[in-house]
Amino acid sequence: MTKKMTIKDVAKAIGVSTATISNAFNRPDQLSEALRTRILAQCKELGYVGPSAAGRYLRTGRSGVVGVVLSDRLAHSMNDYVGSHFLSGLAEEFDKAHINMLLLSARDMDQSNRQRLHESMVDGFIVYGSVPSGKTLDHLLRQQKRLIVVDHFLKGYASINIDNRSSSRVITEHALKHNPKKIAIMGLRLNSDTEMKMVQEADLDNLGLTLSIDRLNGTFDALDAAGIARPWNRIWNLPANDHNLASRAAFEALSSPDRPDLFICQSDVIAIATRAMATQMGIKIPDEIKIVGFDGIPQAQNFHPTITTIQQHSTEKGRMAAKLFIDGKTKDDVIMPTELLIGESCP
Template sequence: MGVNPESKKSKKVGSGRRATLKEVAAEVGVSVATVSNAYNRPDQLSEELRVRIFEAAKRLGYSGPDPLGRSLRKRRAGAIGVLYADRLSYAFTDPAAVMFLEGVSFAAEEAGLGLFLVPGGSGTSGVGEGVLSASVDGFVVYCVSAADPLIGAVIERRLPVVLVDDPSRESVTSIGIDDEGGASAAAEHLAGLGHRSFAVVSFKLTLEPDRGLADHARQESANNEDTRSRLRGYKTAIEAAGASWEDVPVYECPENTPEEGKAAAEVLLGREPRPTAILTLSDQLAFGVMEAARGLGLSIPGDLSIVGFDDVSEAARTTPPLTTVYQPHVEKGLKAGRKLIAQLEGEDPGEPELLPTRLVVRGSTASP
């Protein structure tokens, strides 16, 4: 009886104050513990009381225990955090990152956990602000170089962590791919086709990125392990083919976008002697290189061979389709997520894992 509060629609959904366990308990005339049990351990009360509680809850507009209260008490946020070095919105721009997230989200769903995306980029406030204020049970750290102070913030939080694409800090579980193997396979492939004049388009090398040719010292100072490994792979294969690594220009792009790749290629292709093959650290960069080549009237692979890295789905559909190094992005994300979840459950996350890469030869490479 009485006025049903639901019957009188409030102006805006969401404006109504949420009811609490306590209020429901008062309404029914039982203790809060019993109401809590109604939701969490039905066997602890009579069926009849349980329905009465649910009725009262509905009457009061109570939708079940508040996740925050519950999380605090249970000491489980029910979510895993993915830390991304840059602005979050960039992550959605990079197909490789998106595939990685697909894998992580699969693992999270599997375990009934939510996915909390944590921005690392200097947004509103100080370094690591996002990390320090995220309600999560653990972190998957993606695309953050070992030197980044963000890592410090993560470690400080003393939550389980999985580092992706960066070597195990001592005692932190990690997962990565065979960057060096993939890169050297790429360069070997070009060398095998007869190329001797190479150029490389790289990610940013340090936390203070530069745009332009990177000398040897700068290459050495790269603090992203995947970047280092790929450069090493190129170097090994190129030297094995009898060419000099000293002679191959490495252009550093501050961001991993086709635009940057294009700008890089325009510089590299303007040099003498003009390189006959360009190795890029990502497909995104490679797409830009292709565009630059088109703009300069160079035919691919006739005048210029290009090989990318990542094998994002678009790589198969460019004209010509891009020769590139495949890496299992989704699987990497999935395994990273599972390793983290294993830690959450007190299980052994297993050894640091290196997933295989594989050269995929398509149409962007040919003899010079």
């Protein structure tokens, strides 16, 4: 049986250092294109396919893999515009650094066999979204690896966020210029309920999505400053950022005898569903009702009336999270900018 060639064997056969062989496979920017092409061709002739990941881990203590922990199911994160563009931004920066991503769902990480796999495979974690206290969070913290959180805060660790409360206040103040008489808030994960329904103040709990509670408080800040009562009888809560759920909530609100004339939606997905339902019901926007959203996804601007919303930059948020991880800046708290986009739904 032929002995498998090591990187030392290959370096000796070609007449270069082991570092040069390693760079040809793992850090091409360190070599000229001509030298790298020659080395890779000679390696192919020798039947050498590159340094093993296990060997690299033993030498450096690093696997070159980052665990990206998603608070939602993987399918949702891949299909959601905001989530998928965040991942795209991560990938852009990690590709440049020759780092791989391992996508993980926080909902599946509390199984002991999977925990052991994660511990051995990754150099650290980027957590996207809120992971509540419990086994998953304890597992991440126990490893004492590099950890960065996005759209959430965790004491002692770097974070990437937008100012959800301030941004929500800005868009609410804009909407209040039209002097609405009946305001509806279409909330997203304001509590831990798994059903779409209206909520009262007593229904809010600490298991709600942090960014949604911040957005709700931003709306309340604007209402309080304007001397307008908080609309506790017209706050809907959706357990997921889902078009069908949002359509049901919108139909319920639009069909009520006390129909709202302003819909403050905590995501553009909810605003788009509300726009579609109102159009289907023959309700004119913005003449009879006005709608504002949050996120700035393209679908909100692709059809008329375009949605007034808060634009956040999800791809840049991903790039920033990757840069913090690569640079080892594990204590920084970064607040990304947002902008008010005024559309036709609430001019």
